[in-house]
Amino acid sequence: MNLKNFIIHLNTQTKKNILAHYKTTGEEILQDLGNIDYFFGGLGTTGSARGTAEKLKEKNPSLISIGVVASEDDFIPGIRKESEMWEVGLFDKSFYNSIEITKSEQAIEDMITLIRKVGMMYGPTSGSAFSGILNYFKKIL
Numbered sequence: 001m002n003l004k005n006f007i008i009h010l011n012t013q014t015k016k017n018i019l020a021h022y023k024t025t026g027e028e029i030l031q032d033l034g035n036i037d038y039f040f041g042g043l044g045t046t047g048s049a050r051g052t053a054e055k056l057k058e059k060n061p062s063l064i065s066i067g068v069v070a071s072e073d074d075f076i077p078g079i080r081k082e083s084e085m086w087e088v089g090l091f092d093k094s095f096y097n098s099i100e101i102t103k104s105e106q107a108i109e110d111m112i113t114l115i116r117k118v119g120m121m122y123g124p125t126s127g128s129a130f131s132g133i134l135n136y137f138k139k140i141l
Contacts, residue, residue: 017047026055068132078125
């Protein structure tokens, strides 16, 4: 196969992934909510969480940034296990104040809680982020 005629974007493995979320997602959150104290991001390629948190840290340098990953013995669609983060090349563990590990069973339960209490449709990735929030605050409060 001649690859000269193909373009491989690898958008999940380029720092432009981080930059895109820095310029868009982070800016939208600041416009909608203003100063943020805590940011929880499900870590898949890590670009969206990292770019968003970098933008939020400009407004609030003391922002607490927490990454949420799946347990090593589990699978949650949309996020990776901590050991898989290195595959993409964007993960920098030192950027996060904490890494919260979630299990799929808890993510599903928390997804259902969000659906019932908030009244919006969510998936397992949102459930795992919510699990990460609950786990983190149980530890510090």
